[in-house]
Structures are given as structure tokens and as C-alpha cells.
Amino acid sequence: MSLLEVIGVTHTYAGSRLFRRAGRQTPVLTGVSLSIEQGMGLGLLGASGAGKSTLGRVILGLERPRQGQVLFQGQDLYRADASTRRQLRRDLQAVFQDYTSSVNPRMTAGQIVGEPLENYERLSARELHRTVGELLERVGLKAEDARKYPHQFSGGQLQRISIARAIALKPKLIVLDEAVSSLDMVNQTNILALLGDLKSIFGLSYLFITHDVKAAYSISDALAVMEKGALIERCGDKDQLFSSPHPVVNKLISSVLSEHPRYRSLASSSNPS
Ligand SMILES: Nc1ncnc2c1ncn2[C@@H]1O[C@H](COP(=O)(O)OP(=O)(O)O)[C@@H](O)[C@H]1O
Ligand SMILES: [Mg+2]
Numbered sequence: 001m002s003l004l005e006v007i008g009v010t011h012t013y014a015g016s017r018l019f020r021r022a023g024r025q026t027p028v029l030t031g032v033s034l035s036i037e038q039g040m041g042l043g044l045l046g047a048s049g050a051g052k053s054t055l056g057r058v059i060l061g062l063e064r065p066r067q068g069q070v071l072f073q074g075q076d077l078y079r080a081d082a083s084t085r086r087q088l089r090r091d092l093q094a095v096f097q098d099y100t101s102s103v104n105p106r107m108t109a110g111q112i113v114g115e116p117l118e119n120y121e122r123l124s125a126r127e128l129h130r131t132v133g134e135l136l137e138r139v140g141l142k143a144e145d146a147r148k149y150p151h152q153f154s155g156g157q158l159q160r161i162s163i164a165r166a167i168a169l170k171p172k173l174i175v176l177d178e179a180v181s182s183l184d185m186v187n188q189t190n191i192l193a194l195l196g197d198l199k200s201i202f203g204l205s206y207l208f209i210t211h212d213v214k215a216a217y218s219i220s221d222a223l224a225v226m227e228k229g230a231l232i233e234r235c236g237d238k239d240q241l242f243s244s245p246h247p248v249v250n251k252l253i254s255s256v257l258s259e260h261p262r263y264r265s266l267a268s269s270s271n272p273s
Contacts, residue, residue, distance in 0.1 A: 001073075001074050002035040002036060002037055002071075003035075003036050003037055003038045003040075003072070003073060003172055003173060003205055004035060004036040004059065004070070004071070004072050004173055004205070004207075005033075005034075005035045005069075005070070005071040006032060006033055006034050006035070006055070006058075006059065006068070006069075006070055006071075007033050007068055007069045007070075007071065008031050008032070008033055008067065008068040008069070009029050009031070009032045009033070009055070009058055009065045009067065009068030009069070009070065010027055010029055010030055010031055010032075010065060010066050010067040010068055011027065011028050011029040011051075011054060011058060011063065011065045011066050011067075012025045012026070012027050012028060012066055013028055027066075027229055028051050028054050028229050029051050029054055029055055029058070029065065029229045029230075030228075030229045030230050031068070031230070032051075032055060032068070032226075032229070032230065032231050033068075033231070034224055034231060034234060036173065036205050036207060037205070038172070038203065038205055039199070039203045039204070039205055040205050040206075040221050040222065041199060041205065041206040041208060041219055041220045041221045041222075042205075042206065042207050042208065042220060042221070042222050042223070042224060043208045043210065043216030043217070043219065043220030043222070043223045043224070043238070044056075044207060044208065044209045044210070044216075044223075044224050044225075044226065045210065045211065045213060045216050045223060045224070045225045045226070045249070045252055046211065046225055046226035046227060046248070046252075047211060047227070047248070047251065047252065048211060050226040050227055050228065050229070051226055051228070051229040052177070052209045052211075052226055053177055053178075053209065055209075055226070056094070056175050056177045056207065056209050058070060059072075059092075059175055059207065060092060060094055060175055061077045061078070061085065061088070061089060061092065064078050065078075072088050072091070072092060072173070073088065073091065073172070075088060090116075090120055090169050090171065091169075091171045091172040091173065092171060092172070092173050092175070093116075093165075093166040093167070093169070093171040093173070093174050093175070094166065094174065094175045094176070094177065095159070095162045095163055095166050095174060095175075095176045095177070095179040096162070096177050096178070096179065097177060097178035097179060097181050097182055098182070099155060099158040099159045099161075099162050099182070100150070100155075100158065102162055103150045103158060103161060103162065104150075105149065105150050105151065106149075107149075107150075108146060108147055108148060108149055109136065109141075109145050109146050109147075109148050109149070109150070109153070109161050110129070110132045110136075110146030110147065112150075112161055112165055113132045113135050113136060113146070113161060113164045113165045113168060114128050114131075114132045114168070115165065116165060116168045116169050117131060117132070117168050117169065120169055121169075129146075131168075132146050132168075133146060135164040135165075135167065135168055136161075136164055138164065138167070138198075139160040139161070139163050139164045139167075139194060140160055140190075140194060141157060141160055141161070141164070145157075154187075155182060155183055155187065156183055156184075156186075156187035156190065156191065159179065159180070159183060159187070159191055160191070160194070162179075163179075163191070163194065163195070163198075167198060167202065167204070170202060171204070172204070172205060173204070173205045173206070173207065174204060174205070174206050174207075175206075175207045175209070176195070176206060176207065176208050176209060177209045178209060178210055178211070179191070179208075179210075180192060180210075180212075180215055181210060181211070181212060181215075188215065192215060192218055192219050195208075195219055196218075196219060206219065206220075208220055211252060213249070213252050213253050217238060217242075220238055221238065222234075222235060222236050222237070222238060223235050223238045223241045225241070225246060225248055225249055225252075227248045232246060232248060233246050233248075233249070
């Protein structure tokens with residue numbers, strides 16, 4: 001049994017005024033199927049508007065698809081009863097791009113990281129304090145940072161706090177949606193290394209959503225590519241994707257190249273490193 005199975009998911013945003021005026025509904029996802037095994041990192045690539053974030057929200061249980069199923073640990077996320085859903089959600093965490101709005105500015109780092117623990121586990125104040133300190137240290141911050149507020153941290157540090165919160169309950173799968181895209185190169189590299197370490201320590205699985213081919217390549221075991229709401233490529237071995245790149249992949253490679261000239265090796269070689 002796969003950890004996650006997405007089966008024939010189709011979705012349309014009903015509320016969009018643009019679609020209503022045009023008198024038609026353009027599907028945002030069309031028959032998307034994919035699976036993620038325990039301990040595996042799947043990179044999901046695609047240009048802006050391809051439907052990646054929508055698929056991420058569907059997988060997280062946040063956006064009920066029009067058709068299709070999401071099976072997490074063999075259970076249908078959208079048909080499970082409330083208490084099963086709550087248990088499934090515990091093992092399914094997310095880190096988003098916008099770290100400034102994904103943390104509450106009035107909560108301390110300790111409260112932010114400790115919130116899932118308070119929701120799901122009965123820890124004494126002392127145990128909670130200790131666990132939060134350990135989580136902060138695990139992501140390269142200090143236990144004392146628990147007292148600080150979001151405005152006292154840099155972007156890279158805030159994203160570490162989001163990661164500490166996401167791993168607090170030792171989930172099975174973390175959906176990372178453009179989680180390093182707003183960071184500078186040094187922070188990107190550091191966070192990707194941290195995610196790689198956490199994956200091997202905890203046997204975590206990732207869905208790593210990005211438009212950045214290089215970031216996806218460095219963190220993933222397998223890669224999938226989306227275009228216009230459909231999954232157009234799925235490679236169990238990530239190097240396969242670059243041996244004869246699909247035009248969409250080539251376009252993504254060149255868009256990354258124009259942002260970062262040091263990625264030139266990626267375009268000229270079929271085996272980026
Ligand atoms: N809440 C929403 N309501 C209506 N349309 C949306 C909504 N979210 C996304 N879309 C549209 O769905 C398409 C896919 O968006 P998204 O899933 O965010 O793609 P990606 O993450 O690949 O950039 C886009 O055309 C976008 O404008
Ligand atoms: Mg997106």
C-alpha cells in the first residue's frame with residue numbers, strides 16, 4: 001500500500017468570476033493520479049498556473065475535488081469520518097512559501113511550534129517546553145528562541161520555524177509548496193539540506209512542489225511534471241527526466257537559468273548535479 005494515492009482527481013473552481021462570465025468552466029485539475037511511497041521525496045514541477053498548489057491543497061484535505069479520490073494510509077481523506085480525518089491530518093503536514101503570513105505575528109516561536117503538540121498530545125507544560133526547545137534545535141535554531149516573536153527572525157529562520165512546527169507531530173508526509181522559493185540562495189541550500197537530513201532521520205515523505213528544477217532535483221527521489229492541470233511526466237528515477245527532457249521541463253530549466261546563471265551546467269548536461 002502506498003502512503004498516498006491520488007486517483008483520477010479532477011477539480012474546477014466554481015466561484016471564479018472569470019469562468020462564470022465566460023460561461024464555461026475550465027478544469028484546474030484533470031484526471032490527476034500519482035502515488036507516494038513511505039520515505040520517498042516526490043518533486044512536483046510545473047510552470048505557474050499549472051495547478052500544483054491546487055493539487056497540494058487537495059492532498060492536504062483542504063480542497064475537496066470534484067471527482068477522484070485521495071487515499072492517505074489507505075483511507076479516503078474526503079470520505080473518512082471526523083475522528084479518522086483528524087488522525088489522518090496529524091500525519092499530513094504542510095510548509096508554504098509565504099512564511100510571513102503562515103505564522104501568527106502575535107504568537108511566540110515557542111507557541112507556534114508547540115500548537116500542534118497542544119492540539120494532539122497531552123504534555124505537561126514542562127514537557128511541552130522541552131519538546132519545543134528540541135524541535136527548534138533540530139532545525140538549527142536555539143531553544144531560547146522560543147521566547148521571540150516572528151518579527152525578530154529572518155525569512156530563513158521563519159521558514160525553519162514553519163518546518164519545526166510541521167515535524168512536531170512526526171508526520172508521515174509533508175507537503176512543501178514553494179517552501180524555499182522566497183529565500184536567497186544560501187538559505188535555500190541550507191533549508192534543502194535540513195529537509196534532506198530530516199527525511200533520512202525520520203523516514204519522512206515529501207511532496208516538494210516547485211517551479212525550480214534545481215531545487216526539485218536536489219531534494220527529490222522521483223519527479224513529476226504538471227502542465228495545464230494534467231500530470232504529463234512521472235519518473236521514478238529523477239535522472240530519467242533529464243535524459244530526454246519534455247519541452248515543458250526544458251522551458252522550466254531555461255527559466256531557472258535566466259534567474260541564476262550558475263545553473264548553466266543543468267542545461268548543458270543531461271545529468272545535473
Ligand atoms: N481559489 C481559487 N479560485 C479560483 N481560481 C483559482 C483559485 N486558486 C487557483 N486558481 C486558478 O487555478 C489555476 C491553477 O492554480 P494553482 O493551483 O495555484 O497553480 P500553480 O500552483 O501551479 O501556480 C490558475 O489558473 C489559478 O488562477
Ligand atoms: Mg502554486
